[in-house]
Amino acid sequence: MRSTLRITLASAFVAAAFAPALASAQAKDGYLTDTAGGVVKAQGAGVCVRTSQWTPALAIAECDPDLVKKPAPKAAPAPQKAKPEAKPEAKPEAKPKPKKPQMLNIEEKIELQGMEFNKAEMTADNKADLDKFLGALAKPTKARAPVQIGAVVVTGHTDRIGSLKYNMKLSERRAVVVKDYIVSKGVDSKLIFWEGKGPKQPIPVTKFCDNKMKRKQLIECLSPNRRVTVEVVGRAQSLAKPKPEAKPEAKPEAKPKP
Numbered sequence: 001m002r003s004t005l006r007i008t009l010a011s012a013f014v015a016a017a018f019a020p021a022l023a024s025a026q027a028k029d030g031y032l033t034d035t036a037g038g039v040v041k042a043q044g045a046g047v048c049v050r051t052s053q054w055t056p057a058l059a060i061a062e063c064d065p066d067l068v069k070k071p072a073p074k075a076a077p078a079p080q081k082a083k084p085e086a087k088p089e090a091k092p093e094a095k096p097k098p099k100k101p102q103m104l105n106i107e108e109k110i111e112l113q114g115m116e117f118n119k120a121e122m123t124a125d126n127k128a129d130l131d132k133f134l135g136a137l138a139k140p141t142k143a144r145a146p147v148q149i150g151a152v153v154v155t156g157h158t159d160r161i162g163s164l165k166y167n168m169k170l171s172e173r174r175a176v177v178v179k180d181y182i183v184s185k186g187v188d189s190k191l192i193f194w195e196g197k198g199p200k201q202p203i204p205v206t207k208f209c210d211n212k213m214k215r216k217q218l219i220e221c222l223s224p225n226r227r228v229t230v231e232v233v234g235r236a237q238s239l240a241k242p243k244p245e246a247k248p249e250a251k252p253e254a255k256p257k258p
Contacts, residue, residue: 030058032153032193039063040193042150042233047105049151049193049233052201102238106147108137112178113203113227117159117219120173122181122228130178130230134185137232144236149187154179154194155229157201159222164198172196178228199225 032040032049039048039062048063059067110133112126122130137147156175158167175194183189202225209221 030054031060031063040151042191047233049153104144104236104238106144106234106236107231108133108147109229109231111227111229113224115174115226115228117161117226118170120156120170120177122177126178126228127181130181131185133230134182134187137234140239143240144238147232147234147236149191149232149234151233152182152187152192153229153231154182154192155231156194156196157225157227157229158199159206159219159225160199160202161219161222167198168196170196171198174226174228178230182230203227 030051030053032051034040039060041048050063056064056067061068110129112122112130114123114125115121116123137149140146154175156171156173156178158171158174160167162170172195175196179189179192179194182192202222206222206225209218211218213221
């Protein structure tokens with residue numbers, strides 16, 4: 001089955017130093033953590049990498065301070081009587097500072113589906129779709145410049161046939177194969193974080209695959225679950241022209257009353 005490609009732009013990404021490559025990923029309270037228990041952050045900014053289980057209720061102050069309940073503000077002190085201010089000396093007008101380029105936070109994702117049963121190999125369709133996905137990141141669009149990759153999360157999956165222990169190992173092997181392919185395309189291995197989920201996150205439509213089916217039919221029905229998910233977070237300079245400020249409309253002068 002041909003891989004399904006889905007690319008979305010998100011509005012929240014923060015980047016910083018990322019965890020070493022080849023370390024097995026862990027999820028804690030909705031965020032990806034390293035082996036020391038620290039929250040994983042993407043290189044170059046400050047946003048934590050969320051897992052697929054993240055919800056606003058799992059937000060922590062370190063990663064999403066705007067979503068955490070803040071203490072009530074303290075009452076303002078009573079105003080003091082204003083003292084007459086001394087007239088400041090006239091200073092020469094400062095020249096306006098050049099505006100910094102506006103940066104966009106980017107979050108994109110692809111599902112490489114249809115890997116062969118009981119194998120950790122990318123199909124020709126998987127490679128073609130991943131090449132197209134990575135190529136789109138490197139090319140500018142009307143809205144943005146090429147994406148500066150801050151972090152890549154690679155997650156391997158399996159169907160439900162077989163033992164959980166075996167499928168967990170198989171999903172990790174699939175993740176490593178895709179990780180190595182991404183590195184071969186020029187992405188720094190230090191930016192890549194990988195993990196295996198086994199059969200724990202099936203594609204919803206495969207719930208209709210009945211175990212009473214003939215084995216060959218069941219294997220084909222569960223094909224979408226044999227996949228690897230690749231998620232990329234990064235930043236890109238906005239190329240959109242700023243909108244001109246709207247000028248206030250002039251009000252008509254009131255006519256004198258007779």
